[in-house]
Amino acid sequence: MPAQLPTGDPAPADGRLPGPARDRVGDRPLGIYVHVPFCAARCGYCDFNTYTPREAGGGDATEAYVRAAIAETRLAAQVLGERRPPARTVHVGGGTPTLLSPAQLGRILDAVRDEIGVAAGAEITVEANPESVEAASLAALREAGVDRISLGMQSAAPHVLATLDRAHTPGRAEAAAREARAAGFTVVGLDLILGTPGETDEDWARTVDAALATGPDRLSVYALTVEPGTALAARVRRGAVPAPDPDAAARRYEHADAALAAAGLHWYEVANWSTGPATRSTHNHGYWMGDDWWGIGPGAHSHVAGVRWWNVLRPASHARALAEGRSPAAGREVLDEESRRVERVMLELRLVExxxxxxxxxxxxxxxxxxxxxxxxxxxxxxxxxxxxxxxxxxxxxxxxxxxxxx
Structure with missing residues (x-):
């Protein structure tokens, strides 16, 4: 099942921001998030808003998505108006963004540059599953202006990857990291998951060692969460696999922190380590610091000057709204001062500062x-x-x- 949307007030059909928010556009840095909702198959632990191309309508589903994403980029430029600053970051996530071709991703990035504007030296990142890229496609992404890549390694243990329903084989993530480095990416990052049912301390140690052997610039470590409604939750409920052990998760987090520090990667957010300030994720830092961002794509969330909104979930509904000249937003909320204070505590506490x-x-x-x-x-x-x-x-x-x- 796809993700569920929050409740909120109706969003205006033209996407217009309330007057006070319009007046504050440009007061904070702007990031652009592009949500690509396609995956070749859905991993059992994932509750993100994703669809196989067939679930999304088959045929030219990915091309229809690209046209809709470009249309939403134009809408963003209109709504943000002349006060908008050029985007400091562009982050393409999913889903599996690299199920789109490099040419399709390049068209979306070109639209962001042409319609919204991208600052000189902007951070442009694409997430990728290791099996969805190879040397030629990585070179093409780099040519399209992508300078950072985040690879979903998750684990080096075959049985852990199987439990997570990951498609790549052990070693493929490490090879993809080397290929990305050879293609000229300035920051190569890896994402790991700890605490999967069946994982041992030895499995985790080997995973951390394998990730570090690639010489990553940034590394994320997430403890597995069993999300309601997922296939993994059903397996835990019926006793097919045990629930994650919080004590084991804490032990493995401590091991990762020590191993990463010894290798020259230091924590800058609870789940993130890097070789230094230049290799941290500026895009994610914008989320944690309450900056502005526009989320493009089905189910994407946005925040501008204290106004938060979220798009309809399904790709066909997202494309239909934009084709009809309407905002794809399903709802929105205007955050009061106390809500913004609470969010600031929740997010900034996670940072090394x-x-x-x-x-x-x-x-x-x-x-x-x-x-x-x-x-x-x-x-x-x-x-x-x-x-x-x-x-x-x-x-x-x-x-x-x-x-x-x-x-």
Whole structure:
């Protein structure tokens, strides 16, 4: 089943922003996210808004998507108006963006450049499954202006990949990373998943070692979450596989943090490490810092000047709305100050720079003092810089700690 949309107010047919938001366009950096909703097959753990090309209508489903994405790019330029800054980042995710051809992806990127504008030196990233790229297609993506690639390695253990329903074979992700480097990508990143049922500590150690052997510039580590409605959730429910073990997940996170630090990659967000500031994901940093972004594609979410909206889920509905001259937004909400404060606590706390303690209410400040005493926050940073900065033990319980601090 595809992802579910949140509830909210109706979105205007022309996509127009409320007056106060229009006046603040350009106050924050702008990122563009392009959601490509296609996958060759749906992984059992995934609850993203994805479809096989056949589910999306078959035939020219991908070409219809490209036309709709370009049309939404034009809409974005109209709605954001003359105050819009050029995009600082363009991130193409999914799904599996590389199920589109490099030429199709290039047309979408060209539309973003022509309609919205892209800043000089902008970060342009494409996500890819290892089996969906090869040397020639990577070279073509680089020629189209993509300078960063994020490869979904997930694991080096065959049985773990099988449990996750991943299509690539062990070793393919590492080979794709080397091919991307040879193609001239300036940042090559890998994504890993820890805590899959059946994974052992030894499996995880081998996965981390294999990822580091490629010399990545950036590496993401996500603990497996069993999302309701997924095939994996059904398997756990009927006892076919065990639920993820939180103690094992914590142990493996600590192993990854130590191994990555020894290799010169240091954490900059709870689930992300890089070789330095230049190789961090500026696009994701924009999300964490409450910047503006426009999400293109079915199910994509956007945020501009405190207004959040989300597109219809299905590719055909998304394309139909744009063909009829309507916004594909299914709903939206205007965030009040307290909602924005809560989101700031939730997101900025995850960063290595931490969260200004001035954002906290008195109860949250008291919780921060307790967390520092317990070793979950850096006590010196709180005392001397008035910032809430997670320690390694704090990163392991970041979600629970966030709930304490938002009070």
């Amino acid at each position: 931490g969260l200004p303690a001035t954002v906290l209410h008195p109860a949250g400040r008291a919780a921060a003092e307790r967390a520092a005493a317990a070793g979950l926050l850096d006590g010196r940073a709180l005392r001397e810089r008035d910032r809430c900065v997670l320690t390694l033990p704090g990163r392991l319980v970041a979600d629970a700690l966030t709930r304490d601090l938002v009070d």
